[in-house]
Amino acid sequence: MTTETRADRTDEAIDAARGLEFYSQMVHIRAFEDVVNDLYKRAAMPGLAHLYSGQEAVAVGVCQALHRDDYITSTHRGHGHCLAKGADPKLMFAELLGKEIGYCGGRGGSMHIADQETGNLGANAIVGGSTGIATGAALSAKSLGNHRVAVCFFGEGALGQGLLYEVMNLAALWTLPVIYVCENNLYNEYTHFRETTAGEILARPAAFGIRAERVDGQDVRAVYAAASALVARAREGGGPAFLECDTYRYHGHHVGDIDRAYYRSKDEEHEWMTTRDPIGRFGEWLCEQGFAAPVTLDDIRSQAATAIEAAAQFALDAPYPVAGDVWRHVYA
Amino acid sequence: MTTETRADRTDEAIDAARGLEFYSQMVHIRAFEDVVNDLYKRAAMPGLAHLYSGQEAVAVGVCQALHRDDYITSTHRGHGHCLAKGADPKLMFAELLGKEIGYCGGRGGSMHIADQETGNLGANAIVGGSTGIATGAALSAKSLGNHRVAVCFFGEGALGQGLLYEVMNLAALWTLPVIYVCENNLYNEYTHFRETTAGEILARPAAFGIRAERVDGQDVRAVYAAASALVARAREGGGPAFLECDTYRYHGHHVGDIDRAYYRSKDEEHEWMTTRDPIGRFGEWLCEQGFAAPVTLDDIRSQAATAIEAAAQFALDAPYPVAGDVWRHVYA
């Protein structure tokens, strides 16, 4: 099985409209996470949340390669996946605030947000816990012959979970249309992945006969190109693939993780944020191509900020579930 | 990480005495299993047993590379490992018959036989279930600095279990002295391993940075040579290794598995038994080297048969535990 690096691969055609769509999505995710962080700091959000800021190019690049009825499974750090797959920020905020109108009636919250309508089978608070689900969705797609593809997003921390290897074996044996997207943001919580990950990451899926590639996860064009090829291949019956995306989370492991010096340096953070920011880099490219002027991008960003603020306000104003409804939905 | 085939590697020095010892051990294991099968057919043994016949060269070749205080963990098909590590057939039969004097006071039986004195941490009836234990024993060895090595025997079916990958990752990260010995006898119960095992077996451990080799498991010299090198390397701090041994079980999955035509052919069985039998091949080599005359080997075989029969009789005559003792040993 081939393992190769696709960072410098040429794009699937991204025209101006498509490019602005990518940009807008990444900007919306960033704005969403800024507001989540703010809600936390204002003690307006129950519990904690794991912010996706910095990793936007992965969710957007991959989800842009999918159809609306393709499946994704997501993680504790799942807001970006959810938005990129097409969820409505209003209903997402409502879920994060535990409101009845939220995607899961407030029962799930940030770590379990799901949106069946856009094929999002749910975030998952068990590291690696959704790898079986994504593989099962791919089995359904194959059995039902509906030509859907399933994408399983997970952090590199999930490489520690045996379940991943069990299901990769199944996916390879059964030639299932599933793409395992490993977002390597360098840290399993507060521990560098080099301390938890022996050998070579790509060699692991490759050993199971799974096509394995690596891509610069801060380059949305590269992610989109790699994902498009692998998704097309899976859709045509070419079987599973594994895509490692090198990326970085800008905030702490969760919103409360403020003092990070003991596990990563400010310099490292600064370096990633300034030289590899997926939004900044893609914005420059859009301008270089003449697809947008800087001011257009400024507009997109400020409109996004406004829209996201409004969505949060909608959620803040929405009512909680009534306690008497706690029994609902235990059984279908 | 290197993955290579060692079938044709030259031996560690095997002199006449050593050679006869290897031969005798393999012959004892074969005789032991024949008697187990017979006890089952005579309804003299409770439950079932999984016979090791055909795979003797693996247990003997590997255990000969170990010291008495090195550790092994074993499987449901564990009689061969237990004998090769130095257990007494009398006490083994007693265990298989559920007698008080058995290695585990009759509490464990065939699938849980353990012999602390020879470093055998136990057979295990959970496929892959002992991979953590062996790795933990290696952690002890490293922490306590006692220069021991742990060998984890398992069938290729355990490649399906996620736990194996979790602990291989740990062993590689921590450079633990553990050797994962995969006895590939082609079948997971009644299913050919090709239907359950995607990709390349050796590539799996190699992906975790574990030295991975493959050897003809029907050639005790090759197994011994490969194991000796890997054990020495581990003992010197060189870290974990994985040794795939190609082998074959002569009997059914367990003693009751008589009609096997639906999953493997008589021809296949015949082929392995006649052209690759580990005892026959090694006997020929001993004669070629002038280490033994055919009649010496005949003697060894008949003496083994007699000794094993006597051991079984000892066990048949031994008393059961008293029912009132059922509460003993729940807690230490």
Add this chain to the structure above:
Amino acid sequence: MPETPQRELTFAEAVREALAEEMRRDPRVVILGEDVAEAGTPFKVLSGLVEEFGRARVIDTPISEAGFTGVAVGAAMTGMRPVADIMFGDFLTLTMDQIVNQAAKIHYMSGGKLKVPMVLRTTMGAARRSAAQHSQSLHVWLSHVPGLKVVLPSTPYDAKGLLKTAIRDDNPVVFIEDKMMFRMKGPVPSDDYTIPFGVADVKRVGTDVTIVATSSMVQTALGAARMLEDAGISAEVIDPRTISPLDRGTIIASVKKTSRAVVVDEGHLQYGVTAEIASMIADEAFYHLDAPVKRLGAMDVPVPFSPPLEDATVPTEEALVDVVRGLFKKT
């Protein structure tokens, strides 16, 4: 039980027939597990199914209990109705995350939007000289988990009807068969019938004591009831059939009538199924009880291999008779 004279099937045949009928009825039903296809499982319960339905619907898996259970969960969420086969109930240990943290909770966590219509078929029961890792009855764990249903059939008739209900249920259902019952015969209608969950079955009517028994312990209880009859004690035997949901009403009504109760289940005694049922009876029938509610379960030891030891660990008819008789000694 239907009234016309009927075919007799073994328990294993009843299970197989339920699966075959449901697979014919609904193409979304697939079976996943180790050695389920040509081998038909080591217990031969599934023999013949792959011949009828093919390998795309009777799917041999690697030895990956967590993996294929997880795949079943995902498949169930996206339009299939998988039946995952865990060869020995002891291996549930490997699947707990997928069953408990995923399957059981997904419907609730999604606010009712996602469903996981799957069945996890597995086995329980000791006395096969299989030792501590192949003899457990761990069903109480799953009964403790909201979102799961747990079914313990005790006859071929119940097995067929309950399994069909399980397959048609939109929730994850754990269906547990006692290995010792596979060859037990009983009447099984050839037509399509289902048995609702949460409805206990009075397996024997009696007046003096209520024995609540599950799975193969129902047979033990019926045997004990016959022995008690000789001693002049009339035992009513109630089989909850599903321990989650549990039909509390039928049990309580019986105890209010008999004023005495014993609960027997093959799981370990301590923190076992009998604790829930006994404490419920002791609470809800408090003012009707003439004696304490007694419990009988497997001894709290890992199941030993040695026959005389193993035999000492499992509840027997004699032990049950003794417990019942004890209720009539004191006043």
Add this chain to the structure above:
Amino acid sequence: MPETPQRELTFAEAVREALAEEMRRDPRVVILGEDVAEAGTPFKVLSGLVEEFGRARVIDTPISEAGFTGVAVGAAMTGMRPVADIMFGDFLTLTMDQIVNQAAKIHYMSGGKLKVPMVLRTTMGAARRSAAQHSQSLHVWLSHVPGLKVVLPSTPYDAKGLLKTAIRDDNPVVFIEDKMMFRMKGPVPSDDYTIPFGVADVKRVGTDVTIVATSSMVQTALGAARMLEDAGISAEVIDPRTISPLDRGTIIASVKKTSRAVVVDEGHLQYGVTAEIASMIADEAFYHLDAPVKRLGAMDVPVPFSPPLEDATVPTEEALVDVVRGLFKKT
């Protein structure tokens, strides 16, 4: 409790002190888990230990709960005394095979020859807005398994003494800390003391009703007892401290004195810890009870994220007061 005026420590500090003292005493004690070293766990319970004992004894692992638990089992069998740290009790699901089929049974299956002296430290408890996969209290599962001991400390004092006992025990011990108690303060002697397993602690003496409470529910019970006092009801609060082994004698003696009992535990109600204890009381104190034994547990729903829903699922002082008062209404 010792009599001299004492230092106050938080529950987390008490746990850390027990670990530090045992690690100083015995070089074979090592800690294995995710983010246990420099991070000191997300709860910061282990902060400072890696600085004192180094990375060879406070070992960061990959996110491999089954793997490092299995490694702990093997290390325990061969001369170490590992403490494996499972961040959230919800992740026990991933380790069940290693704990239940391996650790719990090895001593028995080997006829007493092999030992597994290890501690599995983990957490329990809801009310942190952490939703269904980070809020469970699954301790009843482990209490059902012969070969394991299960410890539920309810105060800093108990935490230190019980953890030291756990580390010195030659059996696998599951030690479960309620996340909501980590900041609770209480007196903790600085000297070396241990608390024996299987000995319940009467946390409050009373005469009218016995409340058996575990873990953080002990605090709930003490709060309820104060409220009940105002209503003229004197409640005795008993904390079993270890639910396996369970000190049946102390509980029964109390109930024989008070004639009424309520059992409260934070696990789900159905098939939960309260069932064992309540059924035991209803049996052994049958002739002394003036009212049925009542049980209070977490609601039988996956723990919801939304605050008003989550709050409805956990037993509260008010709910406990209501249950107790109910016992005095009927005669």
